[in-house]
Amino acid sequence: MLSYITSYLDKNVQMTPGQAGNLFWALVYILLVFGGVSLVVVCMNWLERKILAHMQIRLGPMRVGPHGLLQPIADALKLILKEDIIPAGADKVVFWIAPLIILLAVFSVYCVVPFGPTHAITDMNIGILFMLGVSSLGVLGIVMAGWASNSHYPLIGALRSSAQMVSYEVAMGLAVVSAVLMTSLNSTGTGTLSMIGIVQAQNAQRVWFIFKFFPLGLIAFVVFAIAMIAETNRAPFDLPEAESELTAGFHTEYSGLRWSLFMLGEYAAMVAVSSIAVALWLGGWMRPFPNFLHGAAWDLAFSLFPALTFFGIAGLTFYSTARMPKHAYFRLQTLGLGVFGAAFALIGLLLLLPPVFTRVQDIYWFVAKIAVFMYLFIWYRATFPRYRFDQLMKVGWKVLLPIGLGVLILTAIVGVRV
């Protein structure tokens, strides 16, 4: 038993637990990824409200905990305690299953997300195909939710959302294919669909695919970046959530815990599509500028980034602690914020230990790149006005699809010439 567990930790086993066939470590990885993604969703809940508020010169949540830090917990409690209404005449079974299918589809995708050369639950030969295929199962959940509600607004909303997601899947797929095509530019001439293989191809070619065949890689990346916002139903393509004009969408009749499952699925999908973009175009787990800033000194400097990030967050937290009102009423909140900052500083100190920071390097860079995308998602929401449905379809079919096709053909031509 013990030797089974330690056999994976052997220096010679340089692969993911799924490939090594080690059930124990695969389970550990699954739990870690599941917990991590759930934690990110909770953090995003708070960050989105705060960042949106500050962009609109408001304060955002301030009441529950210092700077509203406990707001996500309060929200979760509210959603759990809320009455769970199932409309009369709804198809109960389908109404129950629909949010679960969306969650299942989104979380299955994380099986192949490469957090590092060996830090993934498993690596499949068909990695990116699996990601696109399984995430397209989510559309099914949306249509089921809309139909099972036995109400006209959700049904129309579900048809609208499914049309949106199916349309943008095409552009997304074309952009992905042009990146997969770039992986085949090696001595053997065979590309790969495996997520880890794609990142390793970027490593072998010494270039992130976003800069490959400039500007072809960049254009493909932009097509994907737009399509992925539409796929996850985020602003400016958030027609399913347009309460002000369209009575929301497929989840109009959902309430309480089940509605929160849809939200969990949406945020988890945001992380999932961002991780595809990071792995395919932004070099996955590789650190920035390995070509220009190489050498032992630069390696050391970049490996200190995880600790520095946490020290930065801790510093900001301490600054906020110092600025808390001095009234006795805020004493507990000030103390709490101080403890929060101390926890971050402690994690930063932990990341300064050499055995730790050499191991979390890959994971840190991958997560940091995803974090940039998550910030962009919020930024878009604060900046762009919502598209009308016909404009949305026009952008998908008449702009993104031809550009994606053109980039794919040009990439193939340039690739043959090289």
Next chain:
Amino acid sequence: MTVLPLALLLNIAPSEMQPVATPFFFYMLSGLMILGGIVVITRKNPVHSALALIVTLLGQAGLYLMLYAPFVAGVQIILYVGGIMVLFLFVIMLVNLERTAQERPFNKQWVVGITAAAALGVMFVVIYAKGRALFPEPVISLPEVENTQRIGTMLYGNYMFAFEIASLLLLVAIIGAVVMAKKRI
């Protein structure tokens, strides 16, 4: 080396690449598919039938995975889920759900049904009896890692012409749909 009991049950040897074709998964997936198939034909509500069909097709994707064909499994998920989506929308938009709920789901075509079932049964018995003669090679062990690459070289090398003809056929279908759906082009 001691082995986890669960790993023993699933025939998984530790720390080596092991085929996923274990009897447990085969029976589980087959059972799931048969169950899904029965639900497809017994439900009166066509939406439920479409959902059960998805379960069946996903089970089939699992079987493809066990046959060392991950690419076919992935494509199965993408294409058939997309196909079922269209079926789902057809059911919602075109089928009168209230009327189908009152109709009997089975036609009284006993003769045709029994003939078809008997033919299938005879085929099963023949294959079971003569299996070794018909399929001499028990398992062709293709390395899973090369599966996608091999399909690629086959499609774009050996069968290039047939592949392009098929794509032309699909193009005709797309143009036909546009011509029929749009009055003024």
